Amino acid sequence: MADLRIATCTFQEFQPAMGTPVRTTAGHPRFALSYQLGGHARLVTPPWKLVRANLAADAYEFQYRRMLTEAGVDSIREELLAIAGANDLDAPVVLLCFDRLDKGNWCHRVMFGAWYAEQTGQAVPELGAQPKAPTPTLF
Incomplete structure (x- = not known):
């Protein structure tokens, strides 16, 4: 494999x-990219x-995870392998969207x-800015 x-x-x-940059958004970026999508x-x-459902994060995640499970980890892996193979098989496939976590x-x-990660045991690192740590409350 x-x-x-x-x-x-x-x-x-x-x-x-x-x-390899890979789009995972329903819409295309509405700004110019300095790179070509793979x-x-x-x-x-x-x-x-x-x-467009405007759900809270937990409700959205429930629906999204159901969608992923229905597609199946093997099918998703095959799709990502095909994208990697059409570009640079040795490079990570980097799944992109618009939301900045910070x-x-x-x-x-x-x-x-x-x-x-739950399905395969393989970690999927985030390469963008990480969420800001909460500011401690001083009394």
């Missing part, structure tokens, strides 16, 4: 040295219906990483 390395990041923070991971992309956002790419 071919080795597949997966990471996640934002479109805005991605750098070509990170790996593909679109359709099985990982949440449908517009889910994106701005207090949550994102489907992080939910995917947790789900994939």
Whole structure:
């Protein structure tokens, strides 16, 4: 079985040295990218219906994980391997979306990483800015 390395990041923070950039968003970026996308991971992309549902993070995650489980980890892995093989099989596949985690956002790419790690035991690192640590309260 071919080795597949997966990471996640934002479109805005991605750098070509990170790996093969792969879209996981229902819509295309509405800004110019300084790099060319290596593909679109359709099985990982949440449908517009889910994106527009305006759900709380936990309800969204429940629906999104159900979608991933229905697609199946083997099918998702095959899709990502095909994208990697069409680009640079040795480079990580970097799943991209718009939400910056250091701005207090949550994102489907992080939910995917947790789900994939649970299914396969393989960690999916986030390459973008990390959530800010809460500021301690001083009395």
